[in-house]
Amino acid sequence: MEIAKRLGLASIYSEGNTELDWVKRTFDATDVAKVMSWKDFLRKGYYVAEPLPENRRDPVAYRWYYEDRHKDVPELTPLPSEYKGQWGKGFQTQSGKFEFECSSLKRYDPNDPERPVICKYIPSWEGRNTTELYEKYPLQLITPHPRYSHHTIGDGKGSFINDVSNHRVLIDGYYYWIVRINPLDAAKRSIKESDLVEVFNDRGSVICAARLTERVPAGTVHSYESSAKYDPIGAPGKSPDRGGCMNILTPSRMIIKKAHGMAANSCLVEIRSWEGGRK
Amino acid sequence: MKKWHLVVDLEKCIGCYNCYVACKDEYVDNDWPKYSLPQKRHDQKWIDPEHKERGQHPLIDVTYLPRLCMHCENAPCVKNSNGAIYKREDGIVLIDPIKAQGRSELVKSCPYGMISWNDEYKVPQKCTFCAHLLDEGWKKARCVQACPLGALRMEYMEENDFNNLIREEKLEVLHPEIQTKPQVYYKNLYRYTKCFIAGSVAYKKEGIERCAEGCRVCLLKDKEKIIEKVTDNYGDFKFDGLSENSGKYMLEFYFNGYSKLLKEVKLGKSINIGVINL
Numbered sequence: 001m002e003i004a005k006r007l008g009l010a011s012i013y014s015e016g017n018t019e020l021d022w023v024k025r026t027f028d029a030t031d032v033a034k035v036m037s038w039k040d041f042l043r044k045g046y047y048v049a050e051p052l053p054e055n056r057r058d059p060v061a062y063r064w065y066y067e068d069r070h071k072d073v074p075e076l077t078p079l080p081s082e083y084k085g086q087w088g089k090g091f092q093t094q095s096g097k098f099e100f101e102c103s104s105l106k107r108y109d110p111n112d113p114e115r116p117v118i119c120k121y122i123p124s125w126e127g128r129n130t131t132e133l134y135e136k137y138p139l140q141l142i143t144p145h146p147r148y149s150h151h152t153i154g155d156g157k158g159s160f161i162n163d164v165s166n167h168r169v170l171i172d173g174y175y176y177w178i179v180r181i182n183p184l185d186a187a188k189r190s191i192k193e194s195d196l197v198e199v200f201n202d203r204g205s206v207i208c209a210a211r212l213t214e215r216v217p218a219g220t221v222h223s224y225e226s227s228a229k230y231d232p233i234g235a236p237g238k239s240p241d242r243g244g245c246m247n248i249l250t251p252s253r254m255i256i257k258k259a260h261g262m263a264a265n266s267c268l269v270e271i272r273s274w275e276g277g278r279k
Numbered sequence: 280m281k282k283w284h285l286v287v288d289l290e291k292c293i294g295c296y297n298c299y300v301a302c303k304d305e306y307v308d309n310d311w312p313k314y315s316l317p318q319k320r321h322d323q324k325w326i327d328p329e330h331k332e333r334g335q336h337p338l339i340d341v342t343y344l345p346r347l348c349m350h351c352e353n354a355p356c357v358k359n360s361n362g363a364i365y366k367r368e369d370g371i372v373l374i375d376p377i378k379a380q381g382r383s384e385l386v387k388s389c390p391y392g393m394i395s396w397n398d399e400y401k402v403p404q405k406c407t408f409c410a411h412l413l414d415e416g417w418k419k420a421r422c423v424q425a426c427p428l429g430a431l432r433m434e435y436m437e438e439n440d441f442n443n444l445i446r447e448e449k450l451e452v453l454h455p456e457i458q459t460k461p462q463v464y465y466k467n468l469y470r471y472t473k474c475f476i477a478g479s480v481a482y483k484k485e486g487i488e489r490c491a492e493g494c495r496v497c498l499l500k501d502k503e504k505i506i507e508k509v510t511d512n513y514g515d516f517k518f519d520g521l522s523e524n525s526g527k528y529m530l531e532f533y534f535n536g537y538s539k540l541l542k543e544v545k546l547g548k549s550i551n552i553g554v555i556n557l
């Protein structure tokens with residue numbers, strides 16, 4: 001309206017109406033006008049709409065299945081494979097039912113030790129039970145998506161997101177990535193808040209700023225993936241990275257052989273103070 | 280005369296830093312003549328959520344306290360500035376970007392440490408409450424507009440009305456001992472200034488440790504009962520709002536079928552006393 005006014009088109013744009021006129025026109029177009037007058041509405045200022053009758057409410061997810069009816073929840077692209085047998089009935093599973101034992105896996109590879117047909121706990125190939133490795137690298141590293149940048153967008157590159165104190169820490173003129181460690185683990189390694197530390201395993205090493213926090217239990221360390229910066233201090237691929245690329249440390253294998261899924265959270269590391277290269 | 284106030288609710292702030300990003304977006308590379316020169320991309324934070332953790336794993340909480348210019352009634356920066364910093368009738372404290380040129384000593388005049396030095400333009404700077412926008416009819420500053428949880432809000436009110444709000448919502452100022460009468464108020468400030476005693480209660484049944492839900496826990500100081508709580512379904516309890524370093528407390532545990540248990544706690548900072556086995 002303000003823009004239209006400046007362009008000299010206000011009365012054409014608003015059809016000669018004021019803002020309040022428009023509110024009344026909208027009011028008249030609703031069902032509220034049938035139950036109360038415009039004057040009463042202005043005086044009261046609001047109208048509480050009654051809930052819809054039961055038979056007109058949105059369907060509850062999966063109730064169609066529970067009550068053995070045809071599927072009644074919105075579906076963008078219904079395909080024959082979505083149902084078992086009759087159209088609109090049953091789940092997408094091969095039995096059409098909720099499966100504890102997965103029938104498609106039974107057909108595909110029932111004896112895959114990495115992916116049994118029933119959900120169960122399998123000790124990780126890189127975790128507390130891998131004794132030899134665990135002795136060398138006793139900290140489990142988890143690397144979720146970053147909180148303050150969107151993947152690598154917004155990180156590094158001189159962005160002011162770098163200054164967010166939970167994103168990077170400025171030490172001696174350099175913005176370091178953060179690794180979060182429980183105070184008990186930090187004390188064992190003589191690490192203090194905002195110390196530079198080297199997070200490492202056989203795959204490589206990353207230099208980070210330490211953040212002591214109770215938000216991770218002892219034995220676990222936390223750092224985001226998606227640093228936008230790879231900045232090796234020596235030969236690329238052969239020296240510690242101070243940009244913060246935690247995926248240097250995480251396994252690049254798939255979680256199992258016969259499916260595509262990354263295994264970034266099965267990762268053991270050790271942490272030690274870093275003095276090298278610090279001015 | 281109506282005045283601008285900012286209210287921060289610490290129970291709502293999740294530390295998303297949207298306020299900080301909105302502030303940078305409004306002021307970095309942007310000159311608002313008479314109000315402010317551009318803010319630096321780095322080294323300056325006109326609004327800065329500071330984070331604080333309380334307790335020990337797993338009974339902890341995290342609070343963010345956005346710090347910014349307090350727009351004080353008795354602002355020491357105004358007093359010391361010979362007119363380079365002034366307070367408007369609507370309560371907003373502004374640094375005159377021309378008169379304050381080269382006045383780096385003004386940085387130290389803020390007891391809250393919220394004035395920073397812009398070495399590019401040689402001028403002290405701070406939050407302006409987005410006065411250039413409010414003067415154009417905006418109802419809130421950029422940081423307030425960007426807050427997704429409504430943790431920040433602005434109130435344009437007569438002093439009496441705002442005093443009622445202070446009473447109703449139990450608003451507090453940060454560091455009242457400085458006595459500068461800030462116009463930035465905090466709700467639920469205990470999350471930042473006070474501490475808690477928390478713990479979990481468990482009992483054994485058929486050799487298995489179970490959460491003691493519904494256990495009555497009393498907190499006593501100098502043999503007098505202060506407050507009583509009942510554990511939740513995880514057997515957890517939490518007494519909040521206690522003063523730091525307030526010394527010895529006694530906890531009493533009452534659970535059906537078990538004899539009364541006592542536990543003494545010395546309170547420094549927030550503490551998770553761990554699992555109490557009945």
